[in-house]
Amino acid sequence: MSEFKDRVVVITGAASGIGEACADVFRSAGATVIGWDLSGLNNCEPVDVSQWEAVHLAAGKVESQFGKLDVLVNCAGVITPNLPAQDVENDDYTKNFAVNVMGVVHTSKALYSLLCKSDSPAIVNIASQAALVSLPSQTAYSASKGAVTSLTRAMAIDWASVGIRVNAICPGFTATPMAMGQMTPELDAAVSRRVPLGRIFQPIEMAHTVEFLASPKASAVTGVVLPVDGGWTAGEPALPM
Numbered sequence: 001m002s003e004f005k006d007r008v009v010v011i012t013g014a015a016s017g018i019g020e021a022c023a024d025v026f027r028s029a030g031a032t033v034i035g036w037d038l039s040g041l042n043n044c045e046p047v048d049v050s051q052w053e054a055v056h057l058a059a060g061k062v063e064s065q066f067g068k069l070d071v072l073v074n075c076a077g078v079i080t081p082n083l084p085a086q087d088v089e090n091d092d093y094t095k096n097f098a099v100n101v102m103g104v105v106h107t108s109k110a111l112y113s114l115l116c117k118s119d120s121p122a123i124v125n126i127a128s129q130a131a132l133v134s135l136p137s138q139t140a141y142s143a144s145k146g147a148v149t150s151l152t153r154a155m156a157i158d159w160a161s162v163g164i165r166v167n168a169i170c171p172g173f174t175a176t177p178m179a180m181g182q183m184t185p186e187l188d189a190a191v192s193r194r195v196p197l198g199r200i201f202q203p204i205e206m207a208h209t210v211e212f213l214a215s216p217k218a219s220a221v222t223g224v225v226l227p228v229d230g231g232w233t234a235g236e237p238a239l240p241m
């Protein structure tokens, strides 16, 4: 279990949910993990990824301590309240884009020169199934995650020449504080009926896919946006015919 021995990994949003699971998985695989989050839980350094200066400062610390970076996982994210498109506050668009999109831009730019010093650099962005299919009453979040998938492909092309692979996953409903904050027994049952695999997912299942995309096993994979959603975006579950 030392696939990531001597590898330095920065994970944003590592204090909770999918980011926390990613931190556990990379640590178990031998990596040195640096968590950046608003919260200091799970040994995270407090960094607000929506703020360029804070990210730039934190990147400088990675440079002085390690001199390189092998993997960046962009997991920090926010979601604003469910509202039909006509009622969404303009400010909700600003909030979603500040963290979900500009957070990815800030970390990727600030850490680019350190990733260039790795012999197998990789970025994995956490988008959402909301980037691929419409979720009702989530226009601002969906648009921000759509931007993350476009950024993923665009950065993959720009940085292929320096060997940085850039991929994204699109999680389906995953049992984290973000998703469970909105969960009711009725919603749980409805989601489970809608997902072809018939259930909500665990953060560790997302983390294992992230680990694969960041690993040498995925050395030929870049610019990919991978649904990890139990088949939600593949189609409707089979009908009882």
Ligand SMILES: NC(=O)c1ccc[n+]([C@@H]2O[C@H](COP(=O)([O-])OP(=O)(O)OC[C@H]3O[C@@H](n4cnc5c(N)ncnc54)[C@H](O)[C@@H]3O)[C@@H](O)[C@H]2O)c1
Pocket (backbone or CB within 6 Å): 012, 013, 014, 015, 016, 017, 018, 019, 036, 037, 038, 039, 047, 048, 049, 050, 075, 076, 077, 078, 099, 103, 126, 127, 128, 129, 170, 171, 172, 173, 174, 175, 176, 177, 178, 179
């Ligand atoms: N849980 C799901 O069902 C689901 C589905 C699709 C996509 N996602 C995405 O997965 C990612 C992780 O979400 P989660 O479900 O684990 O949620 P979560 O709320 O458990 O974790 C998100 C973490 O991001 C941190 N964060 C928020 N704003 C930040 C900022 N400005 N700077 C630094 N850290 C910040 C939070 O403090 C928190 O620790 C998010 O990008 C989310 O959009 C989640």
